[in-house]
Amino acid sequence: MFLDLSSIPVTVTLCKRFIIAKIRGEHYRDYGVNKYDDIGTGFGHFGVAVEDVMKTVDLIKAKGGKVTREPGPVKGGSTIIAFVEDPDGYKFELLERGPTPEPLCQVMLRVGDLDRSINFYKKAYGMELLRKRDDPEYKYTIAMMGYGPEGKNAVLELTYNYGVKEYDKGNGYAQIVIRPDDVYKTAEAIKVCGGKITLEPGPLPGIDTKITVCVDPDGWKSAFVDNVDFLKELE
Numbered sequence: 001m002f003l004d005l006s007s008i009p010v011t012v013t014l015c016k017r018f019i020i021a022k023i024r025g026e027h028y029r030d031y032g033v034n035k036y037d038d039i040g041t042g043f044g045h046f047g048v049a050v051e052d053v054m055k056t057v058d059l060i061k062a063k064g065g066k067v068t069r070e071p072g073p074v075k076g077g078s079t080i081i082a083f084v085e086d087p088d089g090y091k092f093e094l095l096e097r098g099p100t101p102e103p104l105c106q107v108m109l110r111v112g113d114l115d116r117s118i119n120f121y122k123k124a125y126g127m128e129l130l131r132k133r134d135d136p137e138y139k140y141t142i143a144m145m146g147y148g149p150e151g152k153n154a155v156l157e158l159t160y161n162y163g164v165k166e167y168d169k170g171n172g173y174a175q176i177v178i179r180p181d182d183v184y185k186t187a188e189a190i191k192v193c194g195g196k197i198t199l200e201p202g203p204l205p206g207i208d209t210k211i212t213v214c215v216d217p218d219g220w221k222s223a224f225v226d227n228v229d230f231l232k233e234l235e
């Protein structure tokens with residue numbers, strides 16, 4: 001699969017419940033703003049699964065794309081990865097995997113307290129802790145959170161760097177969009193678990209799609225769109 005970074009849609013349905021973060025740039029723009037020059041230090045990358053990282057990197061180079069980490073085993077592991085950047089400077093990690101229904105497979109966010117985040121995403125968002133890996137050599141721990149097994153579902157890769165409690169969110173990251181069955185219950189769970197509701201649950205004016213919006217304990221924003229309403233919008 002050739003990865004044409006300029007064609008990555010702003011919001012991509014990754015699996016039944018998890019629509020990847022909206023990123024501000026060429027496709028998703030606030031009127032009058034044509035440059036998001038501060039991606040911040042908290043946003044990590046989008047992970048894209050490809051069957052041949054080396055071939056994909058060669059194609060990206062041939063198209064003038066920017067490769068920031070050449071193909072090779074991930075430090076401390078065996079998965080072949082590479083890092084590339086899109087024209088707005090957003091990072092994409094290419095991960096060598098077999099065929100998958102969800103090539104856009106990760107969104108990585110850095111957090112200041114991993115256990116707090118795991119607990120929050122479990123209890124407020126109904127996610128599972130799919131995998132946790134500590135890497136003392138490189139002083140970080142990651143937790144993969146999601147609604148189904150990696151390799152078939154998009155996952156949220158929460159990264160804790162030893163001793164780093166806060167990150168700059170910049171102005172480019174917008175949100176992760178998740179599709180629950182009941183945004184009212186979701187909002188209640190978020191409030192109970194220490195999240196902050198920034199848009200109370202209810203129908204959007206004019207289109208009746210029920211949504212709610214919140215920020216997690218680190219300030220990462222998530223929007224929740226009623227699953228049935230969302231599917232109706234696609235009809």
Ligand SMILES: C[C@@H](O)C(=O)SC[C@H](NC(=O)CC[C@H](N)C(=O)O)C(=O)NCC(=O)O
Nearest residue numbers: 044069073074075081110138140142159161
């Ligand atoms: C799928 C998952 O296991 C990985 O790919 S981990 C990749 C690894 N992550 C980190 O190093 C996170 C900590 C880092 N300080 C950060 O905040 O991004 C990574 O990026 N490795 C780079 C490499 O060259 O292997």
